[in-house]
Amino acid sequence: NAGVMQNPRHLVRRRGQEARLRCSPMKGHSHVYWYRQLPEEGLKFMVYLQKENIIDESGMPKERFSAEFPKEGPSILRIQQVVRGDSAAYFCASHYTLTDPEAFFGQGTRLTVV
């Protein structure tokens, strides 16, 4: 059973471009969380999704950021018109069920905006 897969591992974008980060949860997991880790900081919650539904996006900036988790395929975190402040590591984590508190993390995507 493969773990949580994120790609790409490293992504470099120029200011103003779009960044697309992908997350394939563990097989059978239907709950996906995205977190952002700024340098020298802990992870901060961004958004919680189930298949085809955004459950909680309270941690996500209102502009330029969006997330989806379609019926088929990976979850996508999309950042439009990136700025230098978006440079960070972005992690996704999946849970088997809502009542299972253990999160399984991917290796993260390091986004660098130049």
Add this chain to the structure above:
Amino acid sequence: AQTVTQSQPEMSVQEAETVTLSCTYDTSESDYYLFWYKQPPSRQMILVIRQEAYKQQNATENRFSVNFQKAAKSFSLKISDSQLGDAAMYFCAYVRGLGSQGNLIFGKGTKLSVKP
């Protein structure tokens, strides 16, 4: 709002010695879980140990153990017989309990160095 505080940005330990990392949290919930995650340079978040708030017994996983003081809202991690491979960032994390949304709340982390 729930918060998690790690007051030690950096710690150092001699190989084979014991070290304790501190964590305090604030919550008004009675049902929750606490975790310690290890993040080596590879960036992978590795679960070290978990504690259910309703359990009075402190969790133990091999060389790792916790001191869970619910009334004091304290959750420290003890690493015994430290090894070079234990060098990493360690994050304390909190999540509300059953039936609730499960987003983790993390502390800022403690960087652990292990000296040979």
